[in-house]
Amino acid sequence: MSDIFSRIEHSRTADEVVEQIETLILEGVLSTGDRLPGERELSRQFDVSRPILRDALKLLEARGLLVTRHGGGTYVADIIGQVFSKPVADLFSTHRKASNDYLEYRREIEGITAEYAARRATADDIALLDAIMVRMEETHRNGDFDDEAEIDVEFHQAVGECAHNIILLHTLRSCYRLLSEGVFHNRLLVFTMPGAREALLSQHRAIHAAVKAGDPLAARQAAMDHIDYVERSMHDAERSGEWQRVSRLRLRQRSTTNEPNS
Template structure:
């Protein structure tokens, strides 16, 4: 008979499983500090020795890291997504920007479709709350806040799609974007007309998601990222034209 004795689970194993699930689901994020040992043991309802055993196992697995005098943090598990050499290569070539946006268009279109179908009401409330902050940032004309909220808005859609592989993959992509590897998102907010257009595009995405219209949500995301691509290509062309014009001006001035 295929039965085996049931062994009671060690408390440390239950703690490991809970922390692993929080990291897997993207709730605990890379670089996030865990509560103190005392607070965490009280929250989990386990003894400190059991908690220490669990933390040590998670550190051995590379999911947690300790910092002397600063506590225990979620390890930078996304750091290995791209090698430093490949990141530098991306940064040197404009074609990587277009491929990046094409990849995002495909992945985020799918994520929006899934979020409209599978996202909970709370997921959609988070997306709506972030968009409300985007409207406020737009009114105050804070390009830095708009750029930060732009990334949060898109990540909230991916989180609402409830696919953990897509979540961690796209989070690593957005980390590169935040580092300016592909492009500086604040370039998109230079002109008032562009800023207004981008806000309207995000509103269309939000509305489709709130209405749980999966087809419209995907189309709105794809339209938005196509607009971003065209705008960046236009900016690259304008920068090249300006460089040529300055060369001509320098030549005329010298002669």
Template sequence: MKKPRLSERIAEQLESMILDGSLKPGDRLPAERVLSERLEVSRPSLREAIQKLISKGLLFTRPGGGTFVKNSIATSFNDPMVAMFRENPEYRFDVLEIRHALEGNAAFYAALRATDDDKVRIRSNYEQMIKLHGSKDPMDEARADAAFHLSIVEASHNLVLLHVMRGLFELLQNSITHNLDKLYTIPRVFDPLSAQHKELMEAVAEGRPEDARKAAQHHLAFVEDSIKEIDAEEARKIRSLNRMNILGETPK
């Protein structure tokens, strides 16, 4: 069997760091000298490995500004689907169904495998999400929500699951932005969401895998029901306005 080149092994190591979240989208790679010392490899081999990942679309460079992890690693997976979901809003519930299955398992394994660092990161993301409640842009809170859930997926230490979930969150945020806005601005929805997030966080932190799975699945069922309820309310408003227009009435 042909022995892989050193640059290929370095590229695989960097790719694993991207997939497991050690290097996050938008992060700048450490300086070449620092990174080569950290990985204990030569700078020419490191340079070759970085070029391989640039060719694969995982990294990009800015002239005079360094090398960065691409913000949207799963773009090729998501772009056509985002367009499809915008044209067919009902497909968003397909995403929620998949999340329901995947995140229940992610929470289960996170409760079994989470390190102390994982638990600190999960709690920090939870606190940031609560802190952003009432932000001028509700999408700030929605993005913090995604970061919280992804930190639990990261704690499962399943790289395939993490890669898939990152793509699903990007797809979900691009396709139902309007509904995400509403989820964080309606008190009757936000209060249970906050309690569910806390329950999920504590089940993972305390190493209760079955409770963590149930908490994740209960939370996602609530999100799906809430979005459907919001849709129904908006549909009723539209029908009411149309009726008023037909009758020549003035909305109150």
């Protein structure tokens, strides 16, 4: 991990170390599972004594923000993106309306996020988006649905980071976690629809171009159009699956009915 921690300038207390690490977690610079540098390196970066550093890490661990794993090492705890508790997520997975409401909600929040990203993205943010788009193009050429779904989420998370709004960032991460944990319908369904892979890539290109150009209205519209497409594709995929199931049952029934009597 590069030097992301800043030298403590004033009294060099544990509270100042705690505040800096908390801010890095809130802003998404430190993510779930990230390992912090060793004690010696961390105290060097903060320019504090090791006893002060230990006190800070203990406070953060007591607050559930850091964990010490067996075998050594201090890591960021799995708290980012947990806006929805497991009982609520379980309810989402068993109620049809929640799936529709989820996409409706994402349509609006993705639109706002892309708009803010177009207004606020820094040169470093754009460089990150550019790199993700290069990888997305490569993944598209390879044609692996799992890889495409993974880079899709990474792209939207990066746009969320470009928006520089902490609440939006963590709300979006919670939305994507619901997808990755299979709370809603299989996200790979969309990629199986005819022409979907090309359409999705084109939509991501449009979002990327609008954010890069600093065009908030175009970015918002591109993001909302993207979710509209995902919603239509999900419904089409589900209907196709249902039609296929019914057709299979009809064929089976007719085959049985038409069998000669023994």
